[in-house]
Amino acid sequence: MKIGSLLRKELKHLFYSPMAYVVSGIFLLITGWFFTNALFFVGEAELRGMMDVMPLLLMFFMPAITMRSLAEEKKVDTLQILMTLPVKEWEVILSKYIAVVSLFVVTLGFTLFYVFLLYLLGSPDGGMLFGNYLALFLLGCTYISIALFASTITSSQVIAFITGFSIIFVFFVLSRLQMILPVRVQSVVERFSMLSHFDSMLRGVVSLADVFYFICLNLFFLMLSTYMLVRRKG
Amino acid sequence: MIEVSSLVKYYGDIRAVDGVSFEVKKGEVVGFLGPNGAGKTTTMQILTGYLNPTSGRVLIDGIDVVEEPVKVKERIGYLPENTPLYEDLTPYDFLEFVASVRGIGNGRKAIKETAELCGIMDVLYRSIGTLSKGYRQRVGIAQAILHNPKILILDEPTTGLDPLQIEEIRQLIKELGKEKTVLLSTHILPEVEQTCSRVIVINNGKIVADSAIETLKGELSGTSVVVEYRGELPPESLSVFGSVQTLKTEDGLYSIRITPHESRDIREDVFRFFKEKDAVLLELYRERKSLEDIFRQLTEQ
Numbered sequence: 001m002k003i004g005s006l007l008r009k010e011l012k013h014l015f016y017s018p019m020a021y022v023v024s025g026i027f028l029l030i031t032g033w034f035f036t037n038a039l040f041f042v043g044e045a046e047l048r049g050m051m052d053v054m055p056l057l058l059m060f061f062m063p064a065i066t067m068r069s070l071a072e073e074k075k076v077d078t079l080q081i082l083m084t085l086p087v088k089e090w091e092v093i094l095s096k097y098i099a100v101v102s103l104f105v106v107t108l109g110f111t112l113f114y115v116f117l118l119y120l121l122g123s124p125d126g127g128m129l130f131g132n133y134l135a136l137f138l139l140g141c142t143y144i145s146i147a148l149f150a151s152t153i154t155s156s157q158v159i160a161f162i163t164g165f166s167i168i169f170v171f172f173v174l175s176r177l178q179m180i181l182p183v184r185v186q187s188v189v190e191r192f193s194m195l196s197h198f199d200s201m202l203r204g205v206v207s208l209a210d211v212f213y214f215i216c217l218n219l220f221f222l223m224l225s226t227y228m229l230v231r232r233k234g
Numbered sequence: 235m236i237e238v239s240s241l242v243k244y245y246g247d248i249r250a251v252d253g254v255s256f257e258v259k260k261g262e263v264v265g266f267l268g269p270n271g272a273g274k275t276t277t278m279q280i281l282t283g284y285l286n287p288t289s290g291r292v293l294i295d296g297i298d299v300v301e302e303p304v305k306v307k308e309r310i311g312y313l314p315e316n317t318p319l320y321e322d323l324t325p326y327d328f329l330e331f332v333a334s335v336r337g338i339g340n341g342r343k344a345i346k347e348t349a350e351l352c353g354i355m356d357v358l359y360r361s362i363g364t365l366s367k368g369y370r371q372r373v374g375i376a377q378a379i380l381h382n383p384k385i386l387i388l389d390e391p392t393t394g395l396d397p398l399q400i401e402e403i404r405q406l407i408k409e410l411g412k413e414k415t416v417l418l419s420t421h422i423l424p425e426v427e428q429t430c431s432r433v434i435v436i437n438n439g440k441i442v443a444d445s446a447i448e449t450l451k452g453e454l455s456g457t458s459v460v461v462e463y464r465g466e467l468p469p470e471s472l473s474v475f476g477s478v479q480t481l482k483t484e485d486g487l488y489s490i491r492i493t494p495h496e497s498r499d500i501r502e503d504v505f506r507f508f509k510e511k512d513a514v515l516l517e518l519y520r521e522r523k524s525l526e527d528i529f530r531q532l533t534e535q
């Protein structure tokens with residue numbers, strides 16, 4: 001399987017680079033702080049504090065671990081090696097996407113320690129927790145697909161980061177600005193806003209519509225990334 | 235093996251390749267020669283399916299590279315210009331990746347054989363980023379030949395190497411050329427003379443010459459004759475054969491160049507002339523132009 005071979009290479013790049021460890025480490029520190037903060041100072045054994053900052057936190061972390069994917073290959077010209085191997089553009093994009101998602105999942109896996117603590121300290125709502133993690137996973141994947149697209153349009157990691165961040169930020173702001181928009185536009189914006197879908201999942205209500213929304217967004221940006229790679233050929 | 239017809243490539247408004255057509259037959263080792271910016275790299279990137287042409291057609295082993303890029307890529311080994319490599323991998327990891335993407339059955343064996351052939355056995359487990367330019371080049375070539383392709387496309391394989399490394403790489407290319415069809419680009423002339431049987435000269439995106447190296451030399455070498463003699467004979471007296479240019483005179487020793495007005499071999503006539511005048515002819519030869527001169531002549535047009 002070519003995807004498998006490509007994926008193994010991408011994973012090597014990710015896990016050989018200090019960037020992955022630094023970013024994941026900081027991520028765990030910050031989420032840990034929010035969790036313990038709620039636990040000890042507010043006296044709440046729950047993930048809400050952590051979940052509230054996640055959309056913002058991931059907005060920085062996902063572009064940071066994704067920006068390298070294609071920008072670096074372009075910059076040092078290894079794209080010539082990669083794209084003259086007998087592989088298709090979508091296989092390259094998908095393998096890079098899965099690699100970063102894997103890193104994200106591993107990092108997210110570490111936060112399960114907090115969940116473990118919750119179970120020690122009380123009896124949390126399992127359904128709610130499942131909803132929370134599914135929402136986090138889907139949101140993170142979506143951010144990654146956007147950041148990956150940003151990485152296809154430039155050979156500079158910095159520009160890839162800024163572009164990825166900006167696109168995600170627009171989605172984010174869009175939902176926060178809802179209230180000041182005319183009522184008619186509100187409902188449309190709400191439908192397209194990541195946060196409203198994310199929030200409804202956080203409440204423990206996992207609707208197929210929300211899941212479908214995120215999957216569509218992922219597919220859209222993966223296809224857009226593939227298109228950029230095809231278009232590069234001129 | 236390689237058929238290129240009317241290839242055109244624009245980068246925005248820049249016409250990098252301008253109607254290039256040529257053919258490389260099975261087993262040939264062809265040099266693709268031209269100054270920097272001539273369009274060599276662009277042409278090779280189209281041949282390898284990395285870029286699409288603006289117009290024109292490329293058939294590799296009979297397969298259209300735009301229509302079936304994956305099939306073409308399976309048949310080609312490509313060394314990009316400046317040998318871009320994954321710095322953070324070891325040559326072994328890198329070759330293993332290439333082997334698995336290319337679906338090589340016994341990857342380990344292929345890697346070992348190729349590494350031996352390319353002389354990178356002792357750096358196989360060091361990070362590529364720490365290797366010398368010479369070793370990097372070998373890793374680049376190893377990557378290109380790992381799947382034993384019928385066609386090798388090498389973009390400036392010796393640029394940036396020291397003389398010893400250049401010689402080693404040329405030797406390796408010669409070895410590979412025995413059983414493969416090779417197209418290698420260069421802007422250095424001796425390279426073509428040493429490794430190739432044929433040369434395609436490109437300048438400003440256009441092909442300005444395409445022939446066997448000997449033919450090219452013959453075609454373009456003038457019919458000028460250089461004569462060295464001792465005696466009283468004034469050089470002007472030789473102007474019956476053509477225009478005369480004195481290269482050297484000292485102590486009754488003359489060295490002159492005669493360029494005949496019409497293109498013909500005048501050596502016999504010159505010899506008879508000297509015999510008649512009973513002058514001492516020390517040397518008589520037709521001047522051979524170096525590829526260097528030919529190249530300059532071609533690209534100045």
Ligand SMILES: Nc1ncnc2c1ncn2[C@@H]1O[C@H](COP(=O)(O)OP(=O)(O)O)[C@@H](O)[C@H]1O
Pocket residue numbers: 245248249250268269270271272273274275276277
């Ligand atoms: N990616 C690019 N974008 C714009 N112009 C390019 C690009 N690559 C090459 N060129 C231009 O196309 C011409 C041919 O370049 P190239 O194929 O690299 O020549 P060579 O390999 O013979 O030095 C040059 O004028 C070069 O500046």
Ligand SMILES: [Mg+2]
Pocket residue numbers: 271274275276315
């Ligand atoms: Mg070049």
